[in-house]
Amino acid sequence: MLDPKVFRQKINDLQEKLKLRNFTIDLDWLQALEAERKILQSQTQALQNERNVLSKQIGQKKAKGENTEDSLAKGEKIAKALQEKEEALKSLQKKLWDFQTTVPNLPHVSVPPGKNPLDNLEVRKWKEPPLFPFEPLDHIALGKRLHGIDFDQATRIAGSRFVILNGPVAELHRALTNWMLDVHTKEHGYTEVYVPYLVNENSLFGTGQLPKFESELFKIERDPPYYLIPTAEVPVTNLVRERILEAEALPLKWVSHTPCFRSEAGSYGKDLHGMIRQHQFEKVELVQVVRPEHSYKILEELTSHAETILKKLELPYRVIALCGGDLGFAAAKTYDLEVWLPSQKIYREISSCSNFESFQARRLEARWRETPSAKPDYVHTLNGSGLAVGRTLIALMENYQDQNGNIAIPAVLHPYMKGITHIEK
RNA sequence: GGAGAGGUGGCUGAGUGGUCGAAAGCGGCGGUCUUGAAAACCGUUGAAGGGUUUAUUCCUUCCGGGGGUUCGAAUCCCUCCCUCUCCGCCA
Numbered sequence: 001m002l003d004p005k006v007f008r009q010k011i012n013d014l015q016e017k018l019k020l021r022n023f024t025i026d027l028d029w030l031q032a033l034e035a036e037r038k039i040l041q042s043q044t045q046a047l048q049n050e051r052n053v054l055s056k057q058i059g060q061k062k063a064k065g066e067n068t069e070d071s072l073a074k075g076e077k078i079a080k081a082l083q084e085k086e087e088a089l090k091s092l093q094k095k096l097w098d099f100q101t102t103v104p105n106l107p108h109v110s111v112p113p114g115k116n117p118l119d120n121l122e123v124r125k126w127k128e129p130p131l132f133p134f135e136p137l138d139h140i141a142l143g144k145r146l147h148g149i150d151f152d153q154a155t156r157i158a159g160s161r162f163v164i165l166n167g168p169v170a171e172l173h174r175a176l177t178n179w180m181l182d183v184h185t186k187e188h189g190y191t192e193v194y195v196p197y198l199v200n201e202n203s204l205f206g207t208g209q210l211p212k213f214e215s216e217l218f219k220i221e222r223d224p225p226y227y228l229i230p231t232a233e234v235p236v237t238n239l240v241r242e243r244i245l246e247a248e249a250l251p252l253k254w255v256s257h258t259p260c261f262r263s264e265a266g267s268y269g270k271d272l273h274g275m276i277r278q279h280q281f282e283k284v285e286l287v288q289v290v291r292p293e294h295s296y297k298i299l300e301e302l303t304s305h306a307e308t309i310l311k312k313l314e315l316p317y318r319v320i321a322l323c324g325g326d327l328g329f330a331a332a333k334t335y336d337l338e339v340w341l342p343s344q345k346i347y348r349e350i351s352s353c354s355n356f357e358s359f360q361a362r363r364l365e366a367r368w369r370e371t372p373s374a375k376p377d378y379v380h381t382l383n384g385s386g387l388a389v390g391r392t393l394i395a396l397m398e399n400y401q402d403q404n405g406n407i408a409i410p411a412v413l414h415p416y417m418k419g420i421t422h423i424e425k
Numbered sequence: 426g427g428a429g430a431g432g433u434g435g436c437u438g439a440g441u442g443g444u445c446g447a448a449a450g451c452g453g454c455g456g457u458c459u460u461g462a463a464a465a466c467c468g469u470u471g472a473a474g475g476g477u478u479u480a481u482u483c484c485u486u487c488c489g490g491g492g493g494u495u496c497g498a499a500u501c502c503c504u505c506c507c508u509c510u511c512c513g514c515c516a
Contacts, residue, residue: 004474038475038476041474041475041476041485042475042476042484044485045475045476045484045485045486046484046485048484048485048486049483049484049485051496051497052485052497054496054497055443055496055497056443056444056497057496058443058496058497059442059443059444059496059497060443060444062443063443063444068496071496072496073496074496075495075496075497076495076496077496078496079495079496079497223505224505224506244435244472371453371454376472
């Protein structure tokens, strides 16, 4: 979340910046609430002070054996008045908190202006989309032909938006995962972490999924509830929750492979067919925790790490800078990587790399300090998919198909596929 | 799942109703000593928030979370969470 001070001091500034992402706040309402808070808080604190002073006096009198009847009566009065003020203040502060925790992050100055995905800016493109001398099949048809992808069985077992992979295609899916993890750990300096797939509410609050986006999550009803992670970002970023990190510990670079679970409520009709949008999918996620002054340099670096995967697979892609209106709730700046899908003749999102600045850190209480005696400050957090495995599988199948519907396996994956070079019927 | 123990500052750990934001030790920082360092000694050392100001001062809150009793709670009561030990079960 944002620094609470901006709601008190730089309110017009705030309004301007939030407009860039289609978010408006009721200034009059907020300022009235703030004014009330100020008065109420001062009164409450004054009463607390009176109570503390008096209580101390009573203690001293009792020690000396003096009469305390008058003081006790006075104390009772204060306690009563104080209780009223405290309750009023508490409910007011809850109102402010509820509001503040649902205000999105502010876009970085370099974020392109715009309202919707059409205003996103193409930053660069890599490799021309291939020209097929035949009509390329989509992954659904390819998967069916090779008995590698089965949606019907998945529907029977679980329901819609699930998939079953079979034989060499399942192996390719696993090979991709292992290979990506190796590239990031061996070539990019990330440390692999294995994390819980069920998390508590605090973790989801920390990274910004709660309280606003509960409908997109799968919840396990118990007391307290668990949630299935929508991305490894949640458990991994929460590794720094409520910690004060020493300067030499930064940057922290983690890579984690997890399944991701999304209920995608409200998205019905979108990508209804195929593996594009599933309730369960695999992702290799990159997370970095860095000093604030480095975070934009790191965003470029982290994005390039995700790009490396596409380059090594020789898949055509482009990099998009999301405009203000398309930015996710917690992000200050985001690059999407979009891979070419020959069957649809469009680029589809396969990775999203974001700098959250201190937005998540403030929710997480994740801080660092220059020296052990220095004042702690919030870290900056970043993450990006490196990459979404299911979508990579699709892109690979579609881009590497031949006219018979067989699939060549890119050379970098051969060592991960027991030497298999093609998937054939 | 059953039985027991426990959650206190960066760490270890004392504290069962009143000057406790909290002893002591370790660690950190500053200093004395030293050519330098170590040791020793002395001093110092939590976070968040608010008011007033811009450089000082004042105040509040925080001893796992929430609630209660009381003039006053780290300390008493209720409740939840978590950790550890033993037993049971289990990959």
